[in-house]
Amino acid sequence: MPSSPVLFLATIAADGTTSFAPADPGAPQLRVDDLGATRGDGVFESVNVVGAVPQSLTHHLARFARSAAMLDLPAPDAAAWTDAVHRAVAAHEPGDELLAKLVLTRGVEGSGVPTGWVHVFPGYDYGTQRTAGIDVLVLDRAYPSDVVTRAPWLLQGAKTLSYALNQAALRYARGHGAHDVVFVSADGDVLEGPNSTVLAKFADRWVTTPPELGLLDGTTQGRAFAWARARGERTEVAHLTVDDLRTADALWLLSSGRLSAPVRSLEGVPRPTDAGLQAELLQHLLTVHE
Amino acid sequence: MPSSPVLFLATIAADGTTSFAPADPGAPQLRVDDLGATRGDGVFESVNVVGAVPQSLTHHLARFARSAAMLDLPAPDAAAWTDAVHRAVAAHEPGDELLAKLVLTRGVEGSGVPTGWVHVFPGYDYGTQRTAGIDVLVLDRAYPSDVVTRAPWLLQGAKTLSYALNQAALRYARGHGAHDVVFVSADGDVLEGPNSTVLAKFADRWVTTPPELGLLDGTTQGRAFAWARARGERTEVAHLTVDDLRTADALWLLSSGRLSAPVRSLEGVPRPTDAGLQAELLQHLLTVHE
Numbered sequence: 265m266p267s268s269p270v271l272f273l274a275t276i277a278a279d280g281t282t283s284f285a286p287a288d289p290g291a292p293q294l295r296v297d298d299l300g301a302t303r304g305d306g307v308f309e310s311v312n313v314v315g316a317v318p319q320s321l322t323h324h325l326a327r328f329a330r331s332a333a334m335l336d337l338p339a340p341d342a343a344a345w346t347d348a349v350h351r352a353v354a355a356h357e358p359g360d361e362l363l364a365k366l367v368l369t370r371g372v373e374g375s376g377v378p379t380g381w382v383h384v385f386p387g388y389d390y391g392t393q394r395t396a397g398i399d400v401l402v403l404d405r406a407y408p409s410d411v412v413t414r415a416p417w418l419l420q421g422a423k424t425l426s427y428a429l430n431q432a433a434l435r436y437a438r439g440h441g442a443h444d445v446v447f448v449s450a451d452g453d454v455l456e457g458p459n460s461t462v463l464a465k466f467a468d469r470w471v472t473t474p475p476e477l478g479l480l481d482g483t484t485q486g487r488a489f490a491w492a493r494a495r496g497e498r499t500e501v502a503h504l505t506v507d508d509l510r511t512a513d514a515l516w517l518l519s520s521g522r523l524s525a526p527v528r529s530l531e532g533v534p535r536p537t538d539a540g541l542q543a544e545l546l547q548h549l550l551t552v553h554e
Numbered sequence: 555m556p557s558s559p560v561l562f563l564a565t566i567a568a569d570g571t572t573s574f575a576p577a578d579p580g581a582p583q584l585r586v587d588d589l590g591a592t593r594g595d596g597v598f599e600s601v602n603v604v605g606a607v608p609q610s611l612t613h614h615l616a617r618f619a620r621s622a623a624m625l626d627l628p629a630p631d632a633a634a635w636t637d638a639v640h641r642a643v644a645a646h647e648p649g650d651e652l653l654a655k656l657v658l659t660r661g662v663e664g665s666g667v668p669t670g671w672v673h674v675f676p677g678y679d680y681g682t683q684r685t686a687g688i689d690v691l692v693l694d695r696a697y698p699s700d701v702v703t704r705a706p707w708l709l710q711g712a713k714t715l716s717y718a719l720n721q722a723a724l725r726y727a728r729g730h731g732a733h734d735v736v737f738v739s740a741d742g743d744v745l746e747g748p749n750s751t752v753l754a755k756f757a758d759r760w761v762t763t764p765p766e767l768g769l770l771d772g773t774t775q776g777r778a779f780a781w782a783r784a785r786g787e788r789t790e791v792a793h794l795t796v797d798d799l800r801t802a803d804a805l806w807l808l809s810s811g812r813l814s815a816p817v818r819s820l821e822g823v824p825r826p827t828d829a830g831l832q833a834e835l836l837q838h839l840l841t842v843h844e
Contacts, residue, residue, distance in 0.1 A: 271586060294584040294591055296561060296671050301584055302657065303717040304594025335718065336725055367592065370721075381586050404705045407696050408740065415694045417723045426716030427593040428625065431660075433707045435626055450698065450740070 270356045272348045274368075274380030282341035282380065284348035286355065289383060298379050300369025304426030306379075307331035311349065312387065312484075312520045313362035314550055318349050319520070320483040327423065327481060328366055334422040338378060340368055345382070352384040361387035361550075363521050369425065390522040394546055397528030397537050398443035398517065402506055403433055405447035405455055409503075412478045420478025430458035444517055444525070446509070453477055454504040460517035461485040463524070464509060465541070469498045471512075477503075484518040484549060491548045506530075514538040516545075523549040560646045562638045564658075564670030572631035572670065574638035576645065579673060588669050590659025594716030596669075597621035601639065602677065602774075602810045603652035604840055608639050609810070610773040617713060617771060618656055624712040628668060630658055635672070642674040651677035651840075653811050659715065680812040684836055687818030687827050688733035688807065692796055693723055695737035695745055699793075702768045710768025720748035734807055734815070736799070743767055744794040750807035751775040753814070754799060755831070759788045761802075767793075774808040774839060781838045796820075804828040806835075813839040 271289035276282045287293055299305040308331075309324040318324075325342050332340055349364050356362055362384055369379040411420050419426075433445045446462060447455040454462055454473050461482030464471045470492045475481045489499040509515055514537055515527040524545050526537040561579035566572045577583055589595040598621075599614040608614075615632050622630055639654050646652055655673045662669070701710050709716075723735045736752060737745040744752055744763050751772030754761045760782045765771045779789040799805055804827060805817040814835050816827040 269587075289586060292582040292584055293586050294582055294588070296579060296583050296657070296673050297559075297675075298584070298591070299721075301588070301591040301659075302598065302655070302715065303721055304715050305718050305721050308592065335722065365592070367586070369591070383586050385587075403707055406698060406701050406705045406708060411696050415696045417693055417719060417726045418696060419719050419722050422718075424716075424718040425592065425594050426714075426718035428595050428712075428714040428716035429707060429709050431589075431593055431595050432625065432709050436707045 268357070269383060269385035270352045272352045272382045274348070276338070276378050276380055280338050280341055282344035284344065284351070284382065293381070294379065295372050297373045298369055298371060299373055300367065300379060300425055302373070304424060304428070305335070306367060306369030306425040307335060307337065307423055308368070308425060309366045309423065310520045311364040311366065312523065313353050313364055313384070314360070316353055316358060318353060318364055319552065320487060321346060321349060323483045323486055324366070327483065328368070331422040331424065332368060334419055335424065337368060337370060340380070348382045352382045356384045359386050363387045367425070387521050390525065393443060393522060393525045394542070397526040399441065399529040400444050400446055400517065400527045401437050401440060401442045402448055402531055403436065403445045404450070406450050407478065409449040409451050409453040409477050412476060421475060421480065423480055433458045446517070448506060449477065452505055454506060454509060455479055457517050457519070460519040460522070462504065463488055463516040463518050464504060464512035465514040466512055469500055471500045471502050471504060473504055474501050482518055484520055484523060487549055487552055488518060488524065488545060491545065491552070510535065514541060516542070558647070559673060559675035560642045562642045562672045564638070566628070566668050566670055570628050570631055572634035574634065574641070574672065583671070584669065585662050587663045588659055588661060589663055590657065590669060590715055592663070594714060594718070595625070596657060596659030596715040597625060597627065597713055598658070598715060599656045599713065600810045601654040601656065602813065603643050603654055603674070604650070606643055606648060608643060608654055609842065610777060611636060611639060613773045613776055614656070617773065618658070621712040621714065622658055624709055625714065627658060627660060630670070638672045642672045646674045649676050653677045657715070677811050680815065683733060683812060683815045684832070687816040689731065689819040690734050690736055690807065690817045691727050691730060691732045692738055692821055693726065693735045694740070696740050697768065699739040699741050699743040699767050702766060711765060711770065713770055723748045736807070738796060739767065742795055744796060744799060745769055747807050747809070750809040750812070752794065752799070753778055753806040753808050754794060754802035755804040756802055759790055761790045761792050761794060763794055764791050772808055774810055774813060777839055777842055778808060778814065778835060781835065781842070800825065804831060
């Protein structure tokens with residue numbers, strides 16, 4: 265029997281004070297003139313929940329607040345959102361992995377009142393991608409690597425609801441026999457996936473790409489780095505090229521739901537994976553609680 | 555007494571056949587897991603309605619279909635959408651100018667069934683912008699001018715629900731004492747506004763910028779060009795630079811709701827407007843029926 269999603273809807277007062285109440289996720293809850301629906305004008309986070317514990321919730325909420333600030337949305341009431349996530353998870357039937365989606369929109373046009381919700385549902389099954397690995401294409405993001413300082417109005421680095429192009433990039437990958445995509449800047453900097461962070465390993469050095477390029481500060485990558493450091497290995501935020509991705513000893517895409525997916529081919533060219541290391545990393549990501 | 559918006563919700567069958575039924579626009583109508591709301595994954599059109607006649611509806615529907623195709627959404631049933639717009643407009647209390655918003659999303663995640671609606675409501679009051687003109691800033695869009703051929707997955711030229719950055723650009727303008735923005739490509743090509751088309755006049759030559767740059771094919775600009783040609787003047791789709799905008803005899807931003815807004819300053823520098831010509835153009839846009 266499939267378990268039933270749980271929804272908590274926010275009531276957000278003018279001073280930002282927020283309370284949540286349960287609602288029916290199978291029934292309509294949003295008006296057609298909510299700016300989240302008409303303009304993708306809002307922000308979100310997807311939090312992996314393992315054994316009823318939301319992973320990296322503090323990090324997710326910090327990023328949620330940063331995205332909201334970049335969109336001039338009111339600061340989310342961290343205590344209320346934290347409490348709502350815990351209550352919604354507790355209200356859900358137990359599952360090995362759940363996903364908690366936190367969404368804050370600019371609300372009904374003209375109302376000045378944001379819309380918010382926490383939606384908890386069973387995670388997708390990424391078993392095959394985690395064990396067999398994924399085929400990844402490189403796609404041009406067509407922005408220069410200094411886009412954040414040069415054009416902050418483009419909102420690069422904010423996790424907004426305007427993800428149509430990320431969805432299109434994933435459709436492009438599937439349409440070309442691949443699972444996922446890594447974006448590259450106009451000047452050749454490896455960026456991130458449409459909903460993932462790049463993690464590369466060179467000897468004992470673990471590398472991810474710089475958020476200053478307009479990337480999300482990966483929550484799963486943060487846990488992976490902490491784990492690598494605890495093993496006595498080096499972690500580094502550094503610029504990477506596609507050639508670096510080709511020559512890395514191992515390469516992953518990390519995301520909240522999928523956790524770690526080894527990249528087994530890049531642009532159609534098979535590349536090495538490290539099954540033992542992936543098993544250890546995934547095991548850590550599936551058990552760490554913070 | 556403010557008049558009440560009218561909403562018609564679509565039911566879209568697997569073969570694309572679409573029917574519409576009235577619904578309450580003041581009540582929730584969308585689920586929180588509709589991909590329109592969670593990913594900005596959908597397309598829209600905003601149609602100006604003058605004296606109960608939707609302007610350029612055929613052109614809007616052609617663009618709606620083109621946007622849907624770019625997002626791999628099912629082709630909208632043109633006859634059904636046309637009929638729904640007419641029925642929704644007829645159901646609305648008469649108003650000088652109404653706006654009809656047509657929206658098609660990818661629907662509830664996992665359902666495979668798109669969500670669609672037609673929402674008719676009173677147009678915003680653009681009287682002052684139409685007569686006094688607008689102050690416009692130039693913002694970097696940071697894409698190269700060949701973005702469409704180089705990176706079609708970025709969906710430039712599709713009118714998607716992922717408009718967070720367009721909203722951010724308009725907030726930037728307001729935060730800097732301006733009304734609107736014109737985007738420029740990384741290589742200096744004038745593009746379009748966040749929700750408008752550029753129209754410039756040089757002597758008897760009317761110019762707009764090329765859709766091949768990843769721009770929307772402006773419906774209001776189409777009517778303006780037809781009017782200019784009927785007056786015996788030249789119309790041209792051509793590349794423009796910011797210097798061209800500075801030296802144009804007159805400059806407008808055109809959009810469905812606002813129709814024509816004369817640009818009275820660019821980057822804080824006053825520039826000439828032509829009040830007589832604006833009056834004639836606006837009068838035409840307010841009366842033409844097609």
